[in-house]
Amino acid sequence: MxxxxxxxxxxxxxxxxxxPKTELIYGSPFQLLVAVVLSAQSTDKAVNACTRTLFAVAPNPEAMVSLGEDGIKAHIHRLGLFNAKARHVHALARQLLALHDGEVPADRKALEALPGVGRKTANVVLNTEFGQPTxxxxxxxxxxxxxxxxxxxxxxxxxxxxxxxxxxxxxxxxxxxxxxxxxxxxxxxxxxxxxxxxxxxxxxxxxxxxxxxxxxxxxx
Structure with missing residues (x-):
């Protein structure tokens, strides 16, 4: 063309x-990152239904780590690949605390180094949260x-x-x-x-x- x-x-x-804006519901960069990780092979509607209760009890990396993998699974079990997604969400929360003071980095390399975060997820976060033209x-x-x-x-x-x-x-x-x-x-x-x-x-x-x-x- x-x-x-x-x-x-x-x-x-x-x-x-x-x-134009995302249809995922979130209240912070961390919640957006988690929602995008959960959205793999799932609809935004299904993700929003799960994160409504998940973010109520674990709105930040500290709370997500405390909730644990099994606790995360209890909220996202209706999503496909929920076992792997729970593992990734728990691990990325831990890594954010260990390496980034609990903040989501506005850097592709740092984002893609997080568990469960590939190029597509990084692009969504960079565009939606940080205003980059990805x-x-x-x-x-x-x-x-x-x-x-x-x-x-x-x-x-x-x-x-x-x-x-x-x-x-x-x-x-x-x-x-x-x-x-x-x-x-x-x-x-x-x-x-x-x-x-x-x-x-x-x-x-x-x-x-x-x-x-x-x-x-x-x-x-």
Whole structure:
């Protein structure tokens, strides 16, 4: 997709989503970090249901360490991979206390050194909490980047690098949430809602007209 068309896409996305932000509920950088770790292969809705009670009893690293792995499991057992997630959350809380005075570092290398924190999680925290223009490529952003032609790539890292190179400077801070919300609610994996897509005109997906007919009133 050419740069002018990409700019049109992001202008349309911002008009449709004027205040893009995460749907995870949290009250501190630590709680955001924990919520993002828990969100792997889980929906934000499911994570929020668990963290509502978890953060009530363990709102900070000290309390999370005191709660222990079994205590954490009791609050997150409805999530997939809850055993590994409990282990990671407990360990990262301990490491934050030991190495960072209980504070979440605003540094990629330090974040990725924490248990259970990979590049995608670090990108979410750096963008959402610390205002850095990072893009965490999840399944939604990977699909949107490839389907629309904005940032095609065979791997999440390839799509991330393509986006960082292509997104106009004025949209880089919001690009992560604009794309993820667009993928979550409009450019869905199954039955995409092309009939009321804000970037229909600039999208390069060959099947968009067929799906527009299906998702419009009276469509099959």
């Amino acid at each position: 050419d740069p002018q068309n990409i700019r049109r896409c992001f202008a349309a996305l911002r008009a449709a989503i004027p205040e 893009i965490a490529v999840d399944t939604h952003i990977f699909r949107v980047g490839n389907r629309t032609g904005i940032a095609p790539g065979k791997t999440p890292l390839a799509v991330e690098q393509a986006l960082l190179a292509a997104v106009p400077a004025e949209y880089r801070q919001d690009a992560h949430h604009l794309l993820i919300l667009h993928g979550r609610y409009t450019c869905t994996a199954r039955r995409p809602h092309c009939g009321h897509c804000p970037i229909f005109q600039c999208c390069e997906w060959p099947d968009k007209h067929r799906w527009a007919a299906k998702s419009s009133p009276g469509g099959a």
